[in-house]
Amino acid sequence: MQDQLSALLAKASAELPGLKARPEFEAAKARYVGPNGELTALMKQMGTVPKEQRPAAGKLINETKTQLQAQLDAALARIGAAELAAQLGPAVDPTLPSPDVGPGTYHPLTLVREEMCRILRKVGFVVADGPEVETEYYCFDALNTPSDHPARDEKDTFYFPDSARFGNVSKKTPEEKYLLRTHTSSVQIRTMLKGPPPIRIVSPGRVYRRDTTDATHSANFHQLECLYVDRNVTVRDLKALLDYIFASLLGKDTKTRFRPHYFGYTEPSFEVDLSARHLPKVKKEWIEIGGCGMVDPTVFEAVGYDPDIWSGYAFGMGLERLAMLLYGIDDIRYFYQNDLRFLKQFA
Amino acid sequence: MKISLNWLKDYVQLDASVDEITRAITFLGFEVEGVQPTGAPKLEHVVVGEILTRARHPNADKLSVCTVDVGPAGGVKTIVCGAHNCDAGNRVLVALPGAVLPGNFQIKESKIRGQASAGMMCSPDEIGMGSDHSGLLILDGKPALGTSINEALPPGDTVFDIEITPNRPDALSHLGIARELAAWFKLRLMYPQEKFHGALADEGPRPDLLAGVRVDAPEDCPLYTAHVITGIKIGPSPGWMQERLKAVGLRPINNVVDVGNYVMLETGQPLHAFDARKLGGNQIVVRRATDGEKIVTLDGKERTLSSRMLVIADASRPVVIAGIMGGENSGVSDDTTDLVLECAIFKRQSIRWTSRKVGLTSDSSYRYERGVDPHGALEAAYRAIDLIIETAGGRVVGPAYRIGGDIPWQREIVVTHDYITEKIGFDIPAEEMRAAFEALELTVTREEETEHPARGPAWTVSIPSWRDDLDRPIDLVEEVLRLYGTEKIPVTAVTSPGLLVDDDPIVLFNRRVTDYLVGHDFHECVNYTLRPAKEIATWVSQTAAQELALANPFVEDQSHLRPTLITGLMESLRLNQSRGVTVSRLCETGRIFIEHNGQNLECAAAGFIIAEPVGARNWLRREPADFYAVKHHVGAIAAIGGVDLNWQPLTPVIGPYGWQEGHSACAGDMADGWVARFGLLNLAMVKSLGIEGKVYAGIFALRPEKLSAAETRRRYSDFSLFPAAWRDLALVVDTAMPAADVEKTLAKVARAATGNAFSVEAVSVFDVYQGKGLPDGKKSLAFNLVFRSSERTLTDDEVNAAFTKIQRDITADGKIAIRA
Incomplete structure (x- = not known):
């Protein structure tokens, strides 16, 4: 199981940083931690783990889950930042004049x-x-x-x-x-x-x-x-x-x-x-x-x-x-x- | 009026400097508009010299080195000169070393740019003869070399040009001003002493010269005196008299005319001299003219008279427009030997009316209009007789006429020291106040203690006949203050008790509207209220335009009150465009005049225009203004004026207005006290004014009284904290149907559909479509409906149920369809 978990983490850290848009991310997230996700599947295997190994396995799963979540959060933050950056367009030249008329003046x-x-x-x-x-x-x-x-x-x-x-x-x-x-x-x-x-x-x-x-x-x-x-x-x-x-x-x-x-x-x-x-x-x-x-x-x-x-x-x-x-x-x-x-x- | 200082000195021993006298006149209450030195002042070491040679100064382009011969005053001198006209042969005034010119300018031997100079050649201003500094004063008539300036030029005088306020006709004379200055400087006033006192020559009456004087209109002529002087010889008046007359701007004519003017300028009493032989029937009749009667006045113009005008006539015809101007037919000429001298008092109102009606004023009418001392006439006549006999010879023969003259004059004012102190707010000692009265010949006939002796005495002040302006105690306050010196009024802090009142509502309205518009990038303008008739017709009906017309416009293009502010703003726009200045947003607040039910209403108004910024080129494009932009601003202004435009029906603008049909709207009615118009200005009208580009405009006007109504305090109403439910609905209607009508119907249907269960918070149009997919003549309006409950979160089911009902009910009358 440890190998599977490690593989999962490795796969995530290879894939997640490359995600560009929010739908891709949501799909990837589902694949890892969704109800049918890989981590979820592994967690379901807990039942098959011998009793004496369970605490160690549980700990391992929790650690993996935490790390995976951190990777997901980082990816989401990166995508969010990219989305905002996309709204900006090129930097302004603050020295250009405003085309708006005014200001108004009192007589x-x-x-x-x-x-x-x-x-x-x-x-x-x-x-x-x-x-x-x-x-x-x-x-x-x-x-x-x-x-x-x-x-x-x-x-x-x-x-x-x-x-x-x-x-x-x-x-x-x-x-x-x-x-x-x-x-x-x-x-x-x-x-x-x-x-x-x-x-x-x-x-x-x-x-x-x-x-x-x-x-x-x-x-x-x-x-x-x-x-x-x-x-x-x-x-x-x-x-x-x-x-x-x-x-x-x-x-x-x-x-x-x-x-x-x-x-x-x-x-x-x-x-x-x-x-x-x-x-x-x-x-x-x-x-x-x-x-x-x-x-x-x-x-x-x-x-x-x-x-x-x-x-x-x-x-x-x-x-x-x-x-x-x-x-x-x-x-x-x-x-x-x-x-x-x-x-x-x-x- | 012009006053000669030398002349004043006949009546008061003035030693003060010209500056001090100017100050005195000013603070006595007469504005000194000019002080003109004439003639030459007394100067030593300033003599006549002739320029012998002129050479360029070796070290200065603009200077010359001249040799000047001053004859016995020192021979030939070398003098450096900067004037353009120091040419050889000119006789000029030379200030030699030792001379002190006005302004304490001491002349010494000196070196100018290395060149010795033994004096200075003078320009008029350097010797105090005016302000001319353009070159040397060149002397005419070759006066002898070395002659002192005071022999070469007429003696110096100073002429004050003084504005006499209309309440002080007594000051329209040298004696009057001398009286004031004597009071100011605490000097004695010396009156001229008349020699003639009414004694007639022994030869007996001369009815062949003057047989009778009759006053038919005593109400307009309370006193008429006439004296006959025979055996006079017309000639020039003496030099001293001519000099004085010239100094104060009068042209000397002959001894008799000059004496008349002289005595008028001395005493303020106008006089008139007739040639006795030219008086038909040897008669003088003071009467009203007959309508249409004509006279040619001394200025050569024929004047048509009317029955309200007073004339002096002989047996058959008018010879003088009384108190204003004599006729050509009876004046003194070179061969006159017998005079009739008139000295009269005419009623002010009569002279003023006639003078204005005939369009003729004279030194005489100016004084009569303001009021002549009713008790000074005879003395003035005697003074003139003295001077005529002195300058033209002759003798006074009978009969002398004096008709009327019982003009009552007795005026006393009782005033207390306390009263004056209370009015001025600071202390002036009682003795000083009393001295002020006495100095002005306001004789104190009685001084008494009052109830409060500590607060000073009460005076009974006798007012002389020439001070008709003094009538009440308050008038004496001014006299005291004048002589005390208004410059000495003590300085204090301002006191300011609050009065618990606010600014006028119109002022608040204008201020808030201007703040709003300037805050929205408008430039505030100020335009004239009076506009041309032609322009008015573009904006209001012909009858309304007539109501706005002035009775007496001054110029053609300012003949009517403005019915709108837009025209002025358009003129400002045009001016800026024509000067190549890009301008878009202009605004103005001010009064306009709106015809309503056959009468004008003066309204407070705020207007603005938004023009295409012609000539403006920008690196970044902005959407141009449109109808809805001006609708927004008009709505905001109306709100400041207390009108919520959202609840007002809007109608298209019709009539002879400057608005573009189909692109403008109006609201309100003067019956309600307000009106708003806004939209696109008529394209053709704008073009005809020479203005480029489209112009949107808006104006809101209201009766000032409407603003005075107390504002009702707004009440807070509760709002829901539960979430809203939104539904969109597109409706198809005839293109002509106003969106507001559809919205109103929809809102009504929606409210009916939701009933008491929950509320329709808003119904607002968010899309308007016309064209492909819709039948011709139809448009689609898409509305957003907002539902909300104040008690709970709405469920989809209940909202849907209501929405379904709305969709069914909205189509009920067949005018509105749901867009498929």
Whole structure:
């Protein structure tokens, strides 16, 4: 029996390493250890072995079985590895470019807007939104802009015909005209009319001016405005906000300064200059970045807030202008052409 | 407006440097748009010289060595010069050693590249006369050699170009700016002293020159004054006046006209002079024009007037569009000897309306529109009379007219130190606040203690008639802050109490959609909202297009609101293709306008296109995009907008749209507040735009209000941990039958077949076949059915039983057959 077992092992070690595929292997396995396999046959012979030889024979069979199983396992592992290797194909050249398009890119105006919103969010401003088609009341009247103010002229503001109807843009009075908002301040009015103070909003959005398109002007552009209404809001708080915004955007040593100015909806009003040392392509020491002021009591009265109780500030700036300054872009039209070579530069 | 520094110095003793004055004007609240030095500054050792010879510098190509004769100032000098125009014969300005040029540039004898140079020949910018650095300043008219610059050139001045905000018409004059600067520098303001105070010549009234003045429209003309000056002689105005007018950009005309302009620029009060002999009937009538009445204004243009416009007329015809511009028919000419001088107050709104309507503005209308000091008119008239008599001779004769003028003005504002402190948020001493008022001629008529004496006094501040912009305590806060200096507002940390509110739902929608699309390799674009009419017609019906039109477009190709985002993206695609830039995936979020039931709805929208990447050649091929790719993206975007597109019926796109029939679909309705369209763009339309290759697109739009609805919280539902059983079933149907309908029927049949015993977890199509082996007009859809029980492992028998029943029932209505 020992000879038979040895022969069996020898046969297996000769055959098994040569097996290439799983069916061959399964067939071979059956031949050795299957119910009709050779080892099984030998094991069945145990009965014929004299009793005193049985322990030795049993031990021998077990050893053989173990060795055979090891050989089978090795063969199976080898076949399995070969199968996986077959799935691979030749090695890749990792230096070849991916043929897939992309990655996608955010528009620079989105990047700047979102960065500003994140900065403002940290100090409690939430993003508010309102319609781009507005009415004279929300865009002008409520903002202390008299009816013969030049900004309301048809030369400067886009109007819709009297017959135009906008189902989801509410009018204050039936007579007033629809127009394209000239600033996002109308969002301030709608927000204040919606509920009582305190209010702390930032309203980025698209605005329209009837203007010749050139390197610095565009028929539509984007603004970002902040409004804060609460008790005891002061000029000093406004200055603190502006300092905070631009220090966050451009670095701790960035400074702002206020110059007195005039806007109908704020009193006092200021223009805001930014120390320009961190901006590319700007040679001046200071550069104008936006306008701000304390909300005029007239505006509070228009929205039903008591100006003796509430005070607030507002700040507004052009997003294109900010993006142009931050990135050193010198033509506003590039924002609206969407040349991929432009878009890919900011992601 | 242009302001001359020399002129300002008539009213305030300004010793500050130009830079300090510029800063002062800026922080007083007037933007300085330019500072232009004119004439020559006071400089020593800068004299006239003539270049005698010019030779090349032996050691430098771009330099010349010149000999220059400066006459009595030092004879012939050798000077190295880098300018192109240092040619022999030119008379130029020579800065000799010892001269100190602007910017503290000290001139010394020196060696330039080994060549001695005894001074410098000057370009305009080197001597502070503008920014021209292109060459030497060549002097005209052969001034004598050695003459000082200050004799050879007109005296220096600095002209500030200042933007005056519309609330400050009082600053539209030299006196107004001087008042502000006097307050800033704490100096005294000196008003011009008039000699004429209304005394008329003894010779008695001259009705032959002016017989009567009548104001028919007092509501538009609250004050009208007229003085008659006889015996004047028209001629050029004196040099000092011409110089000042020229410095601020006005062309001198003659003594009378120049005085009118001068006094307007001094005081802000416009004036007008008539030739008395040209006033028909010796009458002045201030009235409304009649409709269709005509006047030829001084600029030579005929203007047609209407009945809302105010004119100054003689007995028969208008001679001036009031406050805006005079007529050719009545102005002063070279032979004028008798003048009628008008100095009036017109209503702002009337002037503004007329000016806009006629399309005519002037220095006069600019000031009237913004508001002229109602109590300064007479003084301005007297000032002008002084100057006319001084420059043109003559005498004032009667009768003098003053009609109206009882314009009430008494304004006092009570403000407390406490109030101002509360608004600005930091301390300014009470004395400093009070001083600020006084410096601006806002007289404090009373100072009182308040209930809280520690918080400072209350002031009663009297507002002068030229400061109509000051009306409320808050307006005085700005005055204090202006004079205190807005640069000195203290720095503090920002305070930020939370307000427990989230960003607007539209903002969140746009942000999430953009994140999704950019994450799927799209490039975000921004396009204009206004689009051309022609393009709109491709996308919406004609009536809808009409609704989108602006009343007053600025340019033809931006006349309508956009009804879709696709057109802008197509334009971006075309631009990139035309520039040879390969582009495939573009997206945009923004507002679009959709007509619904005869009215427009402003909608939030997200759109994208996937174009064939024309021009892209790749070593490894990728499958091109198809309809189902854009369906996938639209579904994802709709989900962000709260719409599950899987449960929505899809219909083919019909109508005048840019979509390709049979290869596009739409879902939703504005009645539900949203709409989605997606698929292949019309091939012919794409081609007509000059775009190469197929373009797939998708757009999802919804009413912003729809997003405002509170989201309902999702609820978890239990899922089975037992194994599933799978069966496949191929069905044959008409090719026209939508797969979704077959699927729906199959799912229904399957659910009926399994009953309550176990559930049909999924029915999904995995193969679509048409062609050989099937009859014409038929297609095969192969479905995979997944069965599962939540309580046990299903047996083959029960699944088979259900599957058999499904196969029997699905064919029941005859529209669906089992594929053999």
